[in-house]
Each structure stands twice: as structure tokens, then as C-alpha cells.
Amino acid sequence: MRLLLQLLLLLSLLTSCADPAPAEPPADDDDSSDDDDSSDDDDSADDDDDSAEPPDLDWDDDGLPNEFEDQIGTDPTRPDSDSDGYDDGDEYLNYFLPNDPGDYPYIGGYPRGPFEEAYSGEGFEPGQLSATWSHLDQYGQELQLHRFAGNVVLIYIDYEDAPGLGHIAPEVEAIYQARRSEGFVVLHFLTAGLFGPAGYGPPFAQRYIEEHGLTFPVFEHPAPSPIATNYHLSPFVPHWTLLNRDLRIVVPSLSGHNDWPAVLGEIDVLLAEPAPDVGWPLPR
Numbered sequence: 001m002r003l004l005l006q007l008l009l010l011l012s013l014l015t016s017c018a019d020p021a022p023a024e025p026p027a028d029d030d031d032s033s034d035d036d037d038s039s040d041d042d043d044s045a046d047d048d049d050d051s052a053e054p055p056d057l058d059w060d061d062d063g064l065p066n067e068f069e070d071q072i073g074t075d076p077t078r079p080d081s082d083s084d085g086y087d088d089g090d091e092y093l094n095y096f097l098p099n100d101p102g103d104y105p106y107i108g109g110y111p112r113g114p115f116e117e118a119y120s121g122e123g124f125e126p127g128q129l130s131a132t133w134s135h136l137d138q139y140g141q142e143l144q145l146h147r148f149a150g151n152v153v154l155i156y157i158d159y160e161d162a163p164g165l166g167h168i169a170p171e172v173e174a175i176y177q178a179r180r181s182e183g184f185v186v187l188h189f190l191t192a193g194l195f196g197p198a199g200y201g202p203p204f205a206q207r208y209i210e211e212h213g214l215t216f217p218v219f220e221h222p223a224p225s226p227i228a229t230n231y232h233l234s235p236f237v238p239h240w241t242l243l244n245r246d247l248r249i250v251v252p253s254l255s256g257h258n259d260w261p262a263v264l265g266e267i268d269v270l271l272a273e274p275a276p277d278v279g280w281p282l283p284r
């Protein structure tokens, strides 16, 4: 009996050796299944390179180093992380959002500064954060006020008709061109003009822009015009409100040609003030 058991055990061992169970391949074998052994050697060489990676290495050539992309949450292997047609560096370094496909550099090239997306306005009175709003410009882009933080912002309200003194829009364009590189933005509401044979009637941005050679954003803003009214428009145009780089209302209401020199003086003062310190780190 004992001999029989030993024979059975021996037979069992022999069977096991002849038909072994398949072993679990190491994870690396999966990766190298299509490659020869030399490719594994190449991989280990890459690993060595990674450990010695210079801090400014930019795999996807989008203007942002790999380490920095890790920091801000963009993809270091894709130049256009959000697939909106603009490279991560072109967006982020100009204060646009590289992980938001609905936000990208403006047609018209309006400047931005570093801003906080969580910005939320308080109201329209002096010293308050100007309550945020959005409006379509002449290119059909939805511009949101809070994303212009970091700039001095001139809210300019006017209509197309210019009885008497001629139109001041070309002078506003001239100061925009002269100061925009310092962080100066004009947001212009074109409201309903005079009706009847002597007036233009409903706002028509393209005609107005071509007549005066304007490059800043123009919003067709027909009556009743709630945003313009919030900025204390009363009762005549041209009308101006000035916001500092924090978007706080500094000058709530100036109007008429006589107040234009005062507007220019305030722009000087506000542009000399430092930009707010917000969380927009830049690469070293």
C-alpha cells in the first residue's frame, strides 16, 4: 500500500513537470512583447535621462517647461491641452486659460492681466468691485468683465450720432492705442441714438467702427440698456466710468466733452498704480 502511494505521488510530480502551469508575465514583458530585448535597455536609458531632466525641458514645445505644466495642471505632452487651437504657452503667458476650451486669446488682441476666475462683483458704487457682466462684442465674442482685472478699464458709453461737437470716439481710440501695452482697456457700449430723419436709431456697431477706425470692443447695447444704466448714465453721452486694476470703481460718472481731460488725467493716475497680486505664477 505504501509503495502504491509513493508511485502515485511520483506519477503526479512527473505529470506536473511535463505540463507546467503558465507563469504570470512580468508587467515589463507586456510592454516589450513587440520589441526585442534591446528596447528594454533603451527604456532604462530613458529613465536615467528623466532623472537628469533639466528644469526647463519642454517636451511639447509649447513654451511652458514640463515641471511648470505639472504645477498648473496642463498636459506636458500636448501643446494645446484644451484643444481650442491655441498652445498652452500662448494662452497662459497672456493670461488666458489653457484648460478651458471656451477661453482663448481674443480676436482684436485686447489685453489681459493676471486675474482670479472666482472674482465676484459687489455693485456699481464708488469703491465697490464693479459687478461682473458679459456682453457680445463686434466679433460675436462674449467678453466677461472680471477677466479684464489687472488692467485699468474705461467703461465708455456713447451713441453714433454726434450733434454739434463731432464724435469723440477717435480720441478714445487714440488713448487706447497709446496706453494699451501698459494694461489699459476700453469697453464701449454703443447705445440707441437719436431716432427720426436726423438720427441713426438702433446701434449698428460695424458701421460705427468703420467710420471712426475703432479697435477696442464695441457692444451693441439697445435701449433699454441695463448695464449702461448701472454705470449711472444720465442723461447724456459721451459717458465714462473708470475702474482700477482691481476692478474697483474709482470714477463712477463723468460725461460730455468737457470732462474728457479729467478722464485722461485719471487714466494716468490709475496706470501708475501697481497691479494686484493674484495667484498667477510664471515659469522661472
Ligand SMILES: [Ca+2]
Pocket (backbone or CB within 6 Å): 058, 059, 060, 061, 062, 063, 064, 065, 066, 069, 076
Ligand atoms: Ca510644454
Ligand SMILES: [Ca+2]
Pocket (backbone or CB within 6 Å): 060, 062, 064, 069, 074, 075, 076, 077, 078, 079, 080, 081, 088
Ligand atoms: Ca502642454
Ligand SMILES: [Ca+2]
Pocket (backbone or CB within 6 Å): 080, 081, 082, 083, 084, 085, 086, 087, 088, 091, 098
Ligand atoms: Ca489651448
Ligand SMILES: [Ca+2]
Pocket (backbone or CB within 6 Å): 082, 084, 091, 096, 097, 098, 099, 100, 101, 102, 103, 104
Ligand atoms: Ca483655452
